[in-house]
Every structure is written in structure tokens, then in C-alpha cells.
Amino acid sequence: MEDNTFFSEEEEEFGENFRRFLVQRHPNPERIGCPDSSILRDIAFRRKIAPETIEKVVAHTMKCSECSRDALDYVAEYEEHKQATAE
Numbered sequence: 001m002e003d004n005t006f007f008s009e010e011e012e013e014f015g016e017n018f019r020r021f022l023v024q025r026h027p028n029p030e031r032i033g034c035p036d037s038s039i040l041r042d043i044a045f046r047r048k049i050a051p052e053t054i055e056k057v058v059a060h061t062m063k064c065s066e067c068s069r070d071a072l073d074y075v076a077e078y079e080e081h082k083q084a085t086a087e
């Protein structure tokens with residue numbers, strides 16, 4: 001049994017803070033060294049990707065505000081998609 005209603009607000013707030021933190025911390029407006037955004041999407045959607053590719057992309061994302069923001073958006077999209085298909 002899973003009950004995540006208790007934490008939902010805190011989690012949302014955490015997500016927002018995390019997003020702001022990343023955006024301020026590692027701005028990369030020129031998208032230097034960024035992977036293709038479709039790869040970020042594939043990872044967020046748990047598609048099959050080579051582990052070394054995931055490792056590389058995740059390592060980059062931790063140091064890149066732009067990719068972090070994209071990744072968070074794709075994760076949100078995935079969560080929505082999951083909920084939509086669960087019903």
C-alpha cells in the first residue's frame with residue numbers, strides 16, 4: 001500500500017527548489033556539450049539505452065541547468081503519461 005498524499009506538497013516544493021538551484025548553479029545558455037534532448041526524454045521515459053550513455057548524460061545533466069530543466073520536464077511528462085495510462 002502506497003500513500004504519497006502526505007508528501008506531495010513537500011515534494012512539489014522540493015522539486016521547485018531543486019529546479020531553481022540547478023538553474024542558478026550551472027547556467028549553460030549555449031548548450032555546450034549537451035546531449036540530444038531526445039536522449040534525455042528516452043531516459044526519463046525509461047526506454048532502453050546503453051548504460052554508459054545514461055551515465056554520460058546523467059553526469060552532464062548534473063552540471064548543466066538547461067539539461068536539468070529539460071530532464072525534469074520530461075520526468076513530469078512521463079509521470080503524467082504513466083497516470084493517464086494507468087486508468
Ligand SMILES: [Zn+2]
Pocket residue numbers: 028031032033034035060061064065066067068
Ligand atoms: Zn546540457
